[in-house]
Amino acid sequence: MDLFTLVLYGLALGFLLFSWIRDRSRTKETLRRAWKAFENILPQLFGVVVLVGIMLVVLSPATIGRFLGRESGLRGVMFAAVVGAITLIPGFVAFPLAAMLLRHGAGYMQMGAFISTLMMVGVITAPIEVKYFGRRMTFFAMAWRSSTLSWSL
Template structure:
């Protein structure tokens, strides 16, 4: 089992124990809320894992490496950010897909650009911003978010290469 998961589980258990000692009803309410969130999220998690498994079988590592791999350089990060813009799914779908891209030889920087762009930009959400912020504001925010996604991928790739020498 993953050590990080064990630590988070221990801290969570300690938090519930402390909450129970102070106000048992609060701890019960928190547990009920957690179970409700799990019930709401579990179907998404299960379907997303199966989808990610299917996509990982469809991804051809040679193609992913060519378009999103280290050899693709800046182009791969821009392409990763463009693909992220199209994403409208939940994190339960996007993160397994990102892991599948890594497993198929996408560069870490392209995957960071993909996930960052998915979080910051969305072509599907953009029209919803227009009535609230106005078109110029929304388009400038969108463009800056896209540039940040690519820059984040470039910075991550650079740092990842440096840190990989120490592992």
């Protein structure tokens, strides 16, 4: 566990202890609601984790790299953006992957697009977003996130 997570644990447990000292029944209510919030996203959460696991092994870094590394120009950017949007690889894999691709001649623009859409768009997590925001909002949000990204690049 990294330092950041430990600090968050410290914070949360500290507040919880404080809450327990102040008011036991409210603390029990706190725990009950925390659990309920967690249990609520559990079905989607399991689904996403399984889907990501499948994607990770089917679309290996080598596969993605073969397509992104050779491309250039606007087409490369678009391709990178699309790949970033539909794949869901964790940051600790994505950043070294992007670094490796950069060393092998991929453009900064392509990698910027790849990383940005990877972090922001998330087609795979869209079902969860739809659940909370409705189809229209999700669509708008994704479209805008994509377009402003290409604009800022």
